[in-house]
Amino acid sequence: MPLNYSTRKNRIRKPAIIDVEATGFHPLSYPIEVGVVNSDGDRYSSLIKPYENWDFWSEEAEAVHGISQADLQKYGKPGGVVVDELNQFLQGQTVYSDGWVVDKPWLIKLFDRARTPMNFWLSPLEMILAEPMMACWDEARATIAEDFEGKRHRASTDALFIQKTYDCAAELAGV
Template identity: 45%
Template sequence: MPSNSSRITFPAILDFEASGFGSSSFPIEVGVVLSSGQRYCALIRPHKTWTHWNSEAEQLHKISRSKLVECGRPVQEVCAELNELAGKTALYSDGWTHDHSWLIRLYHAAAMAPTFKLSPIEAIATEQQLGCWDDTKKSVQQNLGVLRHRASSDALMIQQTFIESRRRAEVDCARLESATNVSPVPRVNDSLASVYSPGSVLKSKVN
């Protein structure tokens, strides 16, 4: 169990949407929600070296490449704003394997380095939280009423899932602890029970 999880009330979350999956994919949108609740979101204009595009991924995030070219922000601008926003804050992701590779790709294209560290949410979540993570995330999405596969909405959903899964885990632990602390019903001593059994009483009267 992570020793520092109890000190993190609202973890700062980063999430990417991307052109697809695989080594050639690139980030197209980034969303961040800080512990304070401050949120950031930006479409990312594809760098000239980024050519990969997956139509199935587009069906999920609903962002066309032409929209990115028209409305996206230059990679240097996005990286500078992320550094200013996050500073030295630790950011977390629930899809770290992909998000970390897209973060590296983004900053490499900008010839910059992030001021913050991106870590997997598993580094601060307990086993109990992870055990109920998927179910909790579904209920959080329903309660928030947000669309999935948009970076800022997903970042908020991940943060709220962390909070709610911890609450559920604490409730379950308290319930289990309460159950284990209930004193068991004492068993009557077998020898004592035989003294007061109907047969022994009858035998005593006959004698």
């Protein structure tokens, strides 16, 4: 019988997940897109127009996420607007990242530059993964990847992918 992760009764609450795309992994890199899916499935996503002195760019990173500098100039929102919208969307919540080690510094850079405190908490996804879920994470990831058919490396889609993988791992682990 195939796994039907989407129809199981919620034994555990889905976590809010955040993903950040950036200009690379260099210390001068900066966030260019943020995507969030909350525990109810509501989503937020925005491109971020770079601040004037944010000028580091990696063509290798662009090849992965597909966001060009022209896209940011045309469709990006100012950083202050993005942080205000994130604060409103996530107020008082803990949001989880599977790339916390890079996502947190990028968000700190964005909020610091906007001179706005974060009114939500960011935590590594591993903090809420039960041991049985970790054991079947790769299997859950492969199962969910079939549904996404290569639609990845944009922040909102990646956040949803991670949340669905979490849900599927919980199902597989019987949590």
